[in-house]
Amino acid sequence: MSMLRRIIICCVLLGLGACGTADPNARDNRLPPNANHVFPEYGVVQSIELVQPNDGRSGVSPIAGNVYRFSVRMDNGTFRYLVQADNGNIRVGDLVRVENGILMR
DSSP states (O other): OOHHHHHHHHHHHHHHHHTOOOOTTOOOTTSOTTOOOOOOEEEEEEEEEEEOGGGSSSOSOGGGOOEEEEEEEETTSOEEEEEESOOTTOOTTOEEEEETTEEEO
């Protein structure tokens, strides 16, 4: 087989290998099946409200004292509303992370 023919065959094979596409329905094999992973979400704090627990909107008992309700615009454009007893020194405009339902800087 001539050298030119070998080069042409190699180029064709390499070119065909580069044409493959990933299956969009394929599962990510790096994660074990049935794994309960919770990934953090990111967003920007839009507002912070001091809420009295017995106003019917906070979802906590009157024993808890004052709580803060945070309105966060998530990176995907949706809004999340979180209620926490501690504001964690978080301010309006801060980039925050929501992990397991808890707001963090």
